[in-house]
Amino acid sequence: MNRQNRPQIIAEAASADPRSVGVVSVLAAVVSRLSDYLELTKPRIVVLELIVAGAAAALASPQGMNVPVVIQALAATALVAGSASIANQWLERRIDLRMRRTANRPLPAGRVTNAEALILSAVTLIAGVAWLGVQVNWTTALLGVASWITYVVIYTPMKQRSSANTAVGAVAGAIPILMGWTATGAPLTLTAWTLAGVLFLWQFPHFMAIAWLYRSEYAKAGHQMLTVVDPTGARPGAQAILGAALLIPVSMIPATLPTSGSPVLYSLWAIALGGTQLAIATRFALRRDDASARWLLRASLVYLPAWMTLLLMVSV
Numbered sequence: 306m307n308r309q310n311r312p313q314i315i316a317e318a319a320s321a322d323p324r325s326v327g328v329v330s331v332l333a334a335v336v337s338r339l340s341d342y343l344e345l346t347k348p349r350i351v352v353l354e355l356i357v358a359g360a361a362a363a364l365a366s367p368q369g370m371n372v373p374v375v376i377q378a379l380a381a382t383a384l385v386a387g388s389a390s391i392a393n394q395w396l397e398r399r400i401d402l403r404m405r406r407t408a409n410r411p412l413p414a415g416r417v418t419n420a421e422a423l424i425l426s427a428v429t430l431i432a433g434v435a436w437l438g439v440q441v442n443w444t445t446a447l448l449g450v451a452s453w454i455t456y457v458v459i460y461t462p463m464k465q466r467s468s469a470n471t472a473v474g475a476v477a478g479a480i481p482i483l484m485g486w487t488a489t490g491a492p493l494t495l496t497a498w499t500l501a502g503v504l505f506l507w508q509f510p511h512f513m514a515i516a517w518l519y520r521s522e523y524a525k526a527g528h529q530m531l532t533v534v535d536p537t538g539a540r541p542g543a544q545a546i547l548g549a550a551l552l553i554p555v556s557m558i559p560a561t562l563p564t565s566g567s568p569v570l571y572s573l574w575a576i577a578l579g580g581t582q583l584a585i586a587t588r589f590a591l592r593r594d595d596a597s598a599r600w601l602l603r604a605s606l607v608y609l610p611a612w613m614t615l616l617l618m619v620s621v
């Protein structure tokens with residue numbers, strides 16, 4: 306429900322039947338509060354994380370996966386990832402006020418209190434880790450804790466201090482793919498590390514595009530992103546190219562393994578996908594304008610699910 310439309314919807318309901326206004330307004334308040342809680346978890350990032358973690362689980366169990374366990378692993382991972390984003394926004398509640406993109410988030414806008422956010426983050430963290438440990442396995446639970454700590458305790462404060470923060474955030478962002486793998490009980494093989502490597506490297510073109518688009522906001526907020534430290538965009542462009550280029554050979558590793566299903570088909574598609582992303586990253590590095598950055602951001606968001614689908618289809 307659009308926040309702006311809520312009073313109108315309530316007013317319409319009341320004019321239709323004045324007795325229903327109490328029920329409708331209570332319902333509207335509950336829905337509104339729940340949607341604020343959901344917004345705190347950065348749901349779109351969580352969904353993409355779950356897609357890659359689910360694909361990793363499928364790849365880790367070629368003989369067929371234990372679907373109930375993997376579903377529980379993904380649900381519990383969503384809780385831990387959601388908890389991390391809530392804690393991140395609680396830590397940044399004052400800084401977020403300084404950026405247009407984040408000023409209307411539930412905490413800076415005052416729609417959710419600090420106590421609510423802290424309780425929600427703690428409850429989802431404890432529930433998610435316990436669920437992973439008890440119903441899935443403790444390796445996956447420990448990886449969840451490692452990702453949470455890397456994101457909340459190291460990356461979040463580091464944003465204000467050093468442009469190296471992106472590499473640290475990329476570690477946190479890459480761990481959930483390992484969680485999908487270990488949730489099946491499989492040991493962490495070279496293929497598992499390859500998946501994590503691609504996800505780690507992918508975050509450089511993904512984020513350098515974003516860091517360029519929001520460079521003036523990041524500067525206002527005091528975040529030391531590479532586009533703030535180097536406003537010419539030369540180094541951000543180079544990092545976008547480096548990440549997009551290195552992930553091509555890394556993404557080819559599964560094709561070289563004896564377990565590989567259709568190595569030639571896989572390699573051709575992996576090169577085409579990675580090559581397209583690299584070309585778009587190169588264009589961004591050369592032009593350094595908003596249009597080419599938007600293209601790169603879109604390309605990065607297409608690359609990841611496309612690469613995962615490819616991996617699953619040819620079951621390398």
Ligand code: HEM
Nearest residue numbers: 349350353354406471472474475478479508511512515606
């Ligand atoms: C260094 C690591 C990362 C940073 C700093 C970062 C930052 C961001 C930011 C600031 C946005 C918002 C862009 C906008 O409002 O236009 C965004 C969008 C997005 N990110 Fe990332 N991200 C990182 C890693 C990841 C990872 C690991 C995933 C999932 C696998 C991911 C998935 C997404 C998705 C799906 C969007 C688009 C939806 C949205 O705008 O919320 N990101 N990212």
Ligand SMILES: CC(C)=CCC/C(C)=C/CC/C(C)=C/COP(=O)(O)OP(=O)(O)O
Nearest residue numbers: 385386389390393449452453474477478481
């Ligand atoms: C299991 C588990 C704990 C998973 C964690 C997954 C996760 C939340 C990855 C986030 C990656 C990342 C660095 C996002 C940007 O945050 P930002 O603070 O730069 O973004 P913002 O400016 O929009 O707040």
